[in-house]
Amino acid sequence: MNESGTTSRAEARGLRQSREIEGHLAWLDSFTGTALGVLAVASGIYTYLGVSSLLDDTGALSVFAAMAYSIAVSVGIFVFWSYMLRLLPAVRSASSRIGLLASMGLGSLAIVAMSSWLNAAALAGAAAVEQHLATTVQDYQGALERANTIAVSAQGLGRDVSRVRTSFEDLGEQEASGGLSGLAGRGAVFRLLRQKSDELSALEAQIASQQPLLDAAFAEGNAILSRMRALTVAPGPVEARSVEFSEEAVRLAGVITTLRQLSVAPLVVRAASDLSASVVLPQLDGGDDAARSGQQATIESVLTVLGQRAETLRQAAEAVIAMPPPADTTYTPISAADAVILYARNFVPSWAGAIAIDLLPAVLVLIVSVAQAAIRTGRDGVAVEDQMTLAELRGALIALREIEAATPAEAPQEPNAPAAPTPVDIARPAE
Numbered sequence: 001m002n003e004s005g006t007t008s009r010a011e012a013r014g015l016r017q018s019r020e021i022e023g024h025l026a027w028l029d030s031f032t033g034t035a036l037g038v039l040a041v042a043s044g045i046y047t048y049l050g051v052s053s054l055l056d057d058t059g060a061l062s063v064f065a066a067m068a069y070s071i072a073v074s075v076g077i078f079v080f081w082s083y084m085l086r087l088l089p090a091v092r093s094a095s096s097r098i099g100l101l102a103s104m105g106l107g108s109l110a111i112v113a114m115s116s117w118l119n120a121a122a123l124a125g126a127a128a129v130e131q132h133l134a135t136t137v138q139d140y141q142g143a144l145e146r147a148n149t150i151a152v153s154a155q156g157l158g159r160d161v162s163r164v165r166t167s168f169e170d171l172g173e174q175e176a177s178g179g180l181s182g183l184a185g186r187g188a189v190f191r192l193l194r195q196k197s198d199e200l201s202a203l204e205a206q207i208a209s210q211q212p213l214l215d216a217a218f219a220e221g222n223a224i225l226s227r228m229r230a231l232t233v234a235p236g237p238v239e240a241r242s243v244e245f246s247e248e249a250v251r252l253a254g255v256i257t258t259l260r261q262l263s264v265a266p267l268v269v270r271a272a273s274d275l276s277a278s279v280v281l282p283q284l285d286g287g288d289d290a291a292r293s294g295q296q297a298t299i300e301s302v303l304t305v306l307g308q309r310a311e312t313l314r315q316a317a318e319a320v321i322a323m324p325p326p327a328d329t330t331y332t333p334i335s336a337a338d339a340v341i342l343y344a345r346n347f348v349p350s351w352a353g354a355i356a357i358d359l360l361p362a363v364l365v366l367i368v369s370v371a372q373a374a375i376r377t378g379r380d381g382v383a384v385e386d387q388m389t390l391a392e393l394r395g396a397l398i399a400l401r402e403i404e405a406a407t408p409a410e411a412p413q414e415p416n417a418p419a420a421p422t423p424v425d426i427a428r429p430a431e
Contacts, residue, residue: 165200273310
């Protein structure tokens with residue numbers, strides 16, 4: 001208001017804007033409560049579905065418990081946002097606003113904790129459980145392939161055993177023709193070489209006998225994996241599929257254990273240690289001392305070569321044993337609510353929708369707060385009488401006339417007439 005007591009043009013424009021916003025708010029307030037109720041009921045329905053997925057029992061008591069929880073959530077959301085819509089836009093001091101904003105943040109966290117994650121479970125719970133099944137299949141596939149790789153690497157030791165056996169057989173042939181000790185025939189050196197080649201031949205046959213078992217176990221594991229993948233994407237309730245999936249997971253775990261037991265690397269390590277440690281030395285059968293000395297020197301050379309070959313074979317087997325074993329994989333059944341939290345990053349849209357349905361009224365609170373602030377800004381500096389509309393002024397005049405009509409008119413008094421006694425004078429006793 002300027003010095004002349006009239007309202008300036010800017011103040012009048014701000015006052016008109018304030019009245020316009022007030023009219024809009026009055027119209028919006030007519031259905032805001034209904035909108036809050038719809039949002040609260042929708043959140044309660046999805047909360048009921050989420051709670052139902054957590055309850056194992058499907059009896060009447062469980063249904064009643066889920067309904068009670070969902071109703072409590074709906075009422076809590078409706079009351080909380082009704083408080084915020086009424087109180088936060090009305091306060092003016094900074095401390096009050098900060099306090100109410102902190103309360104709104106705390107309440108929003110409570111709503112997310114008690115409702116939003118259950119809404120997300122209702123929206124994406126089945127898909128999250130299927131994601132858990134798919135992840136478990138990948139883990140089992142990695143474990144199966146790792147166990148098979150180790151077993152195949154152990155089977156590869158058969159080639160090393162065959163190479164050592166062939167070398168001893170070649171040395172035996174050389175000894176039979178007199179190429180080692182100088183004595184042709186099958187004497188002591190030949191028998192020693194034949195003894196070790198026979199041991200290696202038996203070990204080689206044992207390794208070869210494991211190959212069909214290894215192939216059968218790996219084929220069975222792949223067949224189980226195929227059934228598990230089919231269960232992951234099969235139609236129907238995911239709970240029933242999870243039960244069958246768990247049974248297949250147990251079978252696959254047994255196959256992986258079998259593959260680990262089929263590895264012949266520990267057997268080769270023991271055989272390599274025995275190859276040089278357990279040597280039955282044959283009796284020297286040379287005709288004279290010189291021949292027997294030649295046989296003894298040849299046997300010592302053979303034993304040296306035998307130790308070297310055994311050490312090489314043992315190191316190859318220990319390298320297979322040192323390979324990282326397959327990771328321990330165990331399928332753990334999981335509920336829809338837990339799955340949607342565990343795989344939250346894969347279901348961001350579902351989480352966004354579940355949270356938005358609960359926290360959307362926060363946007364309404366902020367809108368109303370901004371609108372109320374604009375109304376107060378438009379009214380600042382304008383006198384109360386200037387803020388009255390024509391309808392308000394007409395109503396005030398009518399009310400004033402009614403008050404004047406209801407008040408009895410006082411009779412005029414003469415100048416010398418005594419004053420009318422007051423109630424106090426009437427009630428005072430005469431002296």
